[in-house]
Amino acid sequence: MAIIWPYPASVSSYVAAGRQIEVPPQRCPACQRQLVGWGGYWRWVRAPLVVERIWIRRGRCAGCRRTHALVPDLALLRRLDVVTVIGTALVLKVIDGVGLRPIAEQLDVPHTTLRTWWQRFRTRSLLLLSTCTRLVVALDGTPVDVRGVGEQAALEVLSLAWQRAAARFGLRIGGGTMWAFWSWISGGLALGTHTTSPWAAIPGADWMRASPSPGGPDP
Numbered sequence: 517m518a519i520i521w522p523y524p525a526s527v528s529s530y531v532a533a534g535r536q537i538e539v540p541p542q543r544c545p546a547c548q549r550q551l552v553g554w555g556g557y558w559r560w561v562r563a564p565l566v567v568e569r570i571w572i573r574r575g576r577c578a579g580c581r582r583t584h585a586l587v588p589d590l591a592l593l594r595r596l597d598v599v600t601v602i603g604t605a606l607v608l609k610v611i612d613g614v615g616l617r618p619i620a621e622q623l624d625v626p627h628t629t630l631r632t633w634w635q636r637f638r639t640r641s642l643l644l645l646s647t648c649t650r651l652v653v654a655l656d657g658t659p660v661d662v663r664g665v666g667e668q669a670a671l672e673v674l675s676l677a678w679q680r681a682a683a684r685f686g687l688r689i690g691g692g693t694m695w696a697f698w699s700w701i702s703g704g705l706a707l708g709t710h711t712t713s714p715w716a717a718i719p720g721a722d723w724m725r726a727s728p729s730p731g732g733p734d735p
């Protein structure tokens with residue numbers, strides 16, 4: 517299983533850190549014990565002007581002995597491209613109505629790759645919409661007024677959830693980009709193939725119950 521953690525800096529600084537990349541302490545999603553370092557592995561990442569390998573640390577739980585890949589929220593699992601590039605493509609398609617081929621050229625990604633992102637996003641957009649609606653309501657208890665439909669509505673509510681999470685919890689969550697937030701709430705599987713919902717058990721969902729910011733509304 518993978519744990520997505522918020523990485524506060526740029527892709528190039530992650531690349532530059534190499535195997536020295538520092539990951540904040542993480543807890544086992546199954547039993548909440550703190551993980552200990554358990555090696556890691558290289559994976560490729562593609563960003564504008566960057567195609568590099570990055571070091572993904574692993575953590576192991578002393579209790580249940582499971583190991584977890586500790587993946588920065590700048591990426592999704594099993595997707596080469598950084599999440600901001602994927603997100604930019606989705607906004608161009610959904611909000612600006614640009615065709616897939618021009619987007620592929622503009623972002624310099626293969627057309628087939630882009631088509632896969634789009635198909636996966638469409639398939640999962642209803643799930644994204646319902647998850648983010650739940651999140652928004654859990655965050656501040658106010659109802660959600662969505663104006664768009666379909667994929668537009670999904671992006672609209674994702675944006676709302678990210679803004680409210682950032683407003684309430686500050687840089688600890690959603691301090692990067694909306695797309696990093698998207699990676700995080702999906703456990704890196706925002707464009708996964710699984711038919712079961714990775715959103716069902718939102719990794720780190722305990723932040724909704726624990727330590728609301730001073731002066732913030734109660735859940």
Ligand SMILES: [Zn+2]
Pocket residue numbers: 544545546547548549577578579580581582
């Ligand atoms: Zn464990």
